[in-house]
Amino acid sequence: MKRKTLVSALAAVMSASVLLTACGQSSSTTTSSDNEKKTDLTKANVTVIKAEDTNKLPSVAKNRKDTMVIGMVAPDSGNLIPYLTSNSYNYYLTEMMFDCLGNLNDDGTPTPGIATWTTSSDGLTYTFKIKNGIKYSNGTEMTADDVKFTFMYLLDPSYKGKMFDPTTTYIKGWEDFNKGKTKDLEGIQVIDKNTVKITLEQKNATAIYTLAHTMILSKDYYGKNYKPGDVSSVDALQNSPMGSGAWILKSKKDGQEYDFDANENYWQGKPKIKHIIVKNVTDDTNIQELKTAGIDLTDPTCSEENVSELKDAGFINMRISPTWGYGIINLNTTNPMFSDVKVRQALTYGLDRTNIDKAVFGKYAQVINTPLPVVSWAYDTTGVTNYKYDPDKANKLLDEAGWKKGSDGIRTKDGKKFEIHFLQSTGNSVNDKFVPIAKENYKKLGINFVAEPMEFKQVLNKTMAGDFEMSFMGQSFSTADPDQASTFKTNGTQNYGKYSNKDVDALCDKELTTLDKNSRKQVFHDLYKKLADEMPVIPLYERNDMYAISSRITGIEPTPFKDYTNYFWKAEIK
Template sequence: MMKKMTGLVLTMTFASFLSACALNSSTDEKANKETTSAVQTADIKQIKDQVIKASNTGNIPAKALERKDTFIAGMSAPGGVFLPYFYDNGWDGNATSPIFSPLVDLDKNGKPIPILAKSWEISDDQLVYTFHLKDDLKFSNGSPLTADDVAFTLTLLHDPAYDGWGDLAAATIKGGKDYKDGKAKTIEGIKVVDPLTIKITTEKVNAKALLLLGGIVLSKDYYGKDYTYAHLDYLKKLYSKPVGSGPYKLEKYIPGQEIRYVANKNYYDGPPKVKNFIYKVTTPETTSQLFEAGETDYDRFPAEPESVEQLKELGFANIKVTTANSYSYAYINNTKPYLKDKAVRQALIYGLDRQKITDVTYKGYGTVANVPVSPVSWAYTEDGINKYKYDVKKAKQLLDEAGWKVGKDGIRAKGETKLKISYLTSRNDDDFIPIAKENYKALGIQFNPEVLDFNTLLTKLNKKDYDLAAVSTPMLSDPDDAVADLASTHPDNSAGYSNPKVDKLLEESVSTTDINERKKIYHELYKELSDDPPVILLNYRKVIHANNARISGLNPDNFTGISSSLPNLSIKE
C-alpha cells in the first residue's frame, strides 16, 4: 500500500516533512496533554499564505558567504535508493528529482507542462497519446535520450517482477496486461514512430494517463542492458549509481549526512548556474541551528508562530508561508458493525471539536478540513458541503436516534454492545487524543487511544484491526490521489468504505480529461462524501519554507517542491 506514494501517510511526524519521532514515556504524554488543555484557542489568529522578504542581508552568516558555487538544502533521512519508481522511502523521491527528468511535469498550479517532451497530442477519443521529444536530449553520461528509452521505461514498469509505487495499471496501455502476464513479448500499445516520437495507445480513458505515461525516463542502454523478463534484482546494484537527464548528477552519498550533486553539463536546458548542490540531512532538533549558522541555505520549518518570529529575527531569511497540498484526517473503520451506521459516523464528527484540535496543533497555521482535497487544488470547493460545526446536541441526537442509549456508567450501549472506540496513532504528541477523549466522554463514548510504532500501526490498518486511525495524505498531484482508495473495489481501501454512488463518481472523475467536467464530478462527489462520511476530516496545514537571501530564483511550490527551481538558481555576490 505505501509503495504507491499516492495513498495515505501515517501521521508519525510533525507536519509531514519532519523526521520520525521516537515514542516518549507516559510522563511526556501527560505533560503534552496538560499543555494542550492550557492553550487558549479563542485568541488564536488564522495566518494567511504570505511571503516575508529578508530585512537585513548584512546578517548572512560568513559560513554561507564562503560558498560561491554551492547551494545546500535540508532534508530528512533518505534511504539511498536513487532510482525512480523503485524507492520505498519518500525522501529518496526528493533525492532523485535533481537527477532525473520526466516528459511532463506540473506547474505551480498543478497543470501539466512539457519538460523532456516538446509537445504531445491526445486523440479525439482520448485513448492515444503521441509524445514529441525535444531535440538532442542526452543522459548525464552523454548517451542520447530517445523514444526507445521511453518505451523501455514503460515496458520495465509492466514487468511482473516490478512491485513499486509507479504502477501504470491505471493508464491501461493496450497489451500491457498481456505482457505482465507473460502472454506477449512486447506491449502492443507502445509504438516508437521515430527517435523523437512515441505513440501510446490505451484501452480506457483516464485523466491521470498523461502524467503516468509522461513520467521519468530511464536509460535503456544503462538500466536495460542486463534486463531479462521477470528478473529485476540486477537493478539493485545501480541504486547508488544513477544516470539520469536532470539538471544535476550524483557525486557522492554519505549515509546519514548528505547527498552531493554536481551540475549536469548534458542537461537539455544547459547546466545550472550553481555548480554544486547538496541535500544535508537535518532533524527537528538541528534544522534551525544549521540554517542560522549558514550550514544550510534552505529548509522547511514547523508551522507555528515561533518559527516565523525566529526566522524574521535572523534578518537574512526569505520566508514563504503556504497551504500544503495535503490534509490530515482519521480513518473510520467502516467494516465495524457500530461504525457502518452513517448516523454514528456523523455523530463522531459533530461531537469532535476539530477547530480546537487544529488551533492547538497549528496555532493559527492550519484550518479545519471539510472536503478531501487541499484548498490549493483546482477541484477544491465547499459549495453545498456540510461543515459539521461542533454541535454536541446534534451528536447526541444522532446517537439517540441510532439506538445508542446512555447507561448508568455513562457509556452508551445498544443491547449488550457498549460504544467503545479505539484510536491508533504513531505520535505520542497527537493533540487529537486529549480533545477527542474529553469530547467523546461528553457524548457517552468510551475513547481508547493507543500509541503504536509505525509498522505495528500499518499492520493493524491493513488488517482493519482498528476503529479510528490517524493518517494524512502525501503531496497530491491530482484530486483523485486523495479519494481513489475509497472505491469499494480499491485494494488499498483501508477504511472498508462502500458506497455505490461514490464508486460511480470516482470512476467518472478520471474518465475524462476535461478539467471543467472533472470539477463538476468532484463537487458532486464531495457532497456525497459529506453526507456519508468515510473518514473524519481534520485539517489543512500551512508549510513554512525559508531560504538564505543569497540564493536567487528559489520558489518552492505545492507540486514539485524545490526541484523545479533548481535549474534556475543563482547565488548573489
C-alpha cells in the same frame, strides 16, 4: 492516476508542494512585511516575506561558496527509484536525479520539456517526440525505448510501489499485461528512436498529467535483466539511482545525509551550484539549523511562532502558500468499530478539529469537510455536511449505531468495548497536539482512545499494510489534477483503509472519463458530497506550506503547484 500520497515524512505537516490544475486558477506572488494579511486559503497566492537584515548571515554560510545545504526530514533507506518510494522526501530526492517527458508551468500544468507531444483528434493517442541529445548522467542517450520500459515497469504485475495505480491508467492492453496474460504492453508503440505513441482504451481527463509527469528510467541501466513479471532486477538498483536529472548522487548515509554533484550533461544547462547536501533534520531542529546556517533551506511547519522566529533571524526569506493537499485521520473501515457510517460521522462530529488546527498552525490552517484542498477548481461545499464540533450529535449517532455506555462510561457493543488504538508518529507537531485533544474529546463520547507512539516509518508501513485502526497522515498530489480514484475507489492502490462503496467507484470512473471541465466539476461535487456523507477518512485541515530560504540563495521560488526541487538546477549562491 499517479499521486504522491500519505506522505509527508514530517508525518503530517505535509510540506509537499501544491499542484494546481490547468483550469483557470493561476498563482500570483505577493511581497509582504505583514503576513497576517495574506492567509486566505481560498486563493493560490504566494506570500513572500523578505529578509530584513542580511548582514546577520552567519560566517559559516558565507564560507560555503559552492555548496547548498537542504534540510529534509530523513527519507527512508533506499527507495530511490521513482514511484517505488513511499514518502514525499524520497520523492524529492528522485526529482533531483530524474526528469519527466514534460516540464511544469508554475501553475502545475504540463508543458513541453524533454519531449513535445501531440494528441489525436479522438483524444485517445498521445505521440511524444524526445529531443535529440538528451543524456543520462552516465552519458547514454534517452530514447523512446526508455519510455516504454518505464511504463512496463510501472504496470508490471510484480511492481511493488503504491504511487502508480494501474487501474486508472487506461493504457491500451494494460490489464492483460498487468495480469501476466501478455509479455508486451500493446498501448505503447516505439515508432523510432525518439518517438513513442501511447494509446488509451478510453478517454482519460488525467492522462496528459500522468504521461508527461512520469520520471523516465533508462532501459539500458535499469532494464538489462528485466523480464515481464519480475521487476526484482530493477528494484535491486534502488540504492544506485541514475537518471537524466540535474543532480548525480555521489554518496549517502541513509537517514543522515545525501550528497549530490551537478550533472554537467543536464539538458537544460549545467546547474549553477556545484554541490548539494541534503541533511537530516526534524520538526524540532530545522528552525535552529536554519538560524545557525547549518542548512540553507527547509520547509518547517507554517505556524505563527515559526514565522515570527524566522523573521527575527533577519537573513531568512520565507515563501508561504496554500497546500495542494490536506491532513486526514485514516480509519480502517474493515474494523467493525468503523464499518458503520454513523460511527464514522460521530467520530468526526465529536472531534474538535478547529482547536487542533489552531493549536498547531494558528491562523495558517482551516478545517475542511471533504478530502480536497480548498484551492482546487473542483472544490465546492454546496450541500456538503458541515461537521462542526457537536458532542451531543456524536453521542446520539453512537447510540443509534448500537454502542451503549456502560457503568464505567465506556461504550460497548456485542460485548466489545469501544477502544481506539491510534498510531502516533513521535516528534511530530500535529500528533503532539492531536492526541491529548482526541483523548479528551472521545472520552466524552464513551470511547477509550489509546495512543501508541512509534517512529513515522513504522506508522507509514503499518498504515500501508492495513495493520492499523486509526492513524494520521498528510495527503499530497504529484500532479495538478484533483483525481483521487486511487485513494477512494475499491481496491485503489492507496486506499489503505479498504473503503468500498459502489457509488463512489462509479463517480471515480465518471470523473476520469469526463473531459469537459464544467461537467467534470459537477461529477467531483457529487463525489465529494458522497465522501462527506460517508466519511471513510476524517479530513482534519488544509494548511499553508512555508519554505524558509537563506538570503544567500536565489532562484528558488516554489509555487503552491510546483515542487521546490524543480528550481534547484537554476539556483545561485550570492
